[in-house]
Amino acid sequence: MTTSTDERLHYFIDKQEILELVNRYCQAADRHDHDALRALYHADALDDHGAFFKGLATDFIDKLPDIQAPMEILHHNVTTVNIEIDGDYAEGEVYILAFHKAAGPDGSIDVLIGGRYFDKYEKRDGEWKFSHRVVVADWVNIQDPSIVNLEHPFVAGSHIGCPGADDPSYAFFKLIKRQTP
Template sequence: MDTEQQAMRELLDREAMRCCLARLARGEDRRSAELIRTCWWPNARFDYGVHAGDFETYLAWVVPGTDAIKDTQHILGQSHIELAGNMARAETHVLSYHRVDMGSGDRDTCIGGRYLDTFERRGTEWRIIDRVLLYDFEQEWGEAADWSRGVMGYPFSDQHFPGRAKGDFSETWFEGNWFDGGKP
């Protein structure tokens, strides 16, 4: 393989891993076992410091998730990826928001950290074979916003604006023939 072909292969491999990371964050936020399974090899392991084990242990922890954690959002930052044949290591910055039922009302929290992922390519597909989560900070943001009042003093004009707190409009937004001018 010449230098240009090698560079293109590496570019495509890195993009496949970034897509895997984004799909996983989307799956975790929706507690979708179907999406999450497309990101991990069945024999994968994880260690989040507060919980560790094999992939099935991870999946049972995330889906359906604890009732106390009502809503999450994972925002991914830059990924530093080092390739080595069919293996790769990636460090990806993450901010994760959580709305937590504390028994006396909902609280909003944010965790900042980094995923240390070992990826493995099997055939043409890259998936996670091992993940460690490093924590850089945790911040309690206080009492959760009351979505029935809108935001910043402005009421919502429709029920879908508060995101997953009232269902997930993005799921229906992607359905239909939107590329042909249809609406969800």
């Protein structure tokens, strides 16, 4: 079966829109931008973080302010991405490295997770959004206490990222839009 150039272009445009959706998720999660996260999911979308949370994505996002409160740093990195598209439905296996620096009762800890997102996407009203996401941890590295040191002389004077609207990206970008809390 021969695929026309128009069909191939449509496929690659859809694939790029899905890749951008995945990247916007990481951006919104790291900035604790819950409104931006909410916009990435269909209203009936499901989120499955294992025993941690399983249910409607909107309910998970409602819980994120409490979940993220101790998070001093969140840094999600997408690596390998495998996407298959069938019309207005697609699936993705997205490999991630997610770093967390979290405050605890005895000081901060670092958690580096190598994992994958098992995603289902649907294009409704011309827009790709998540319809179901499952989070899978393949490995975890925990440093207790934290080994992150943003006050070391090596980084003196550097711009330091942070959750929320105080992150330097909010003031820098004109085209890359951020939600404001």
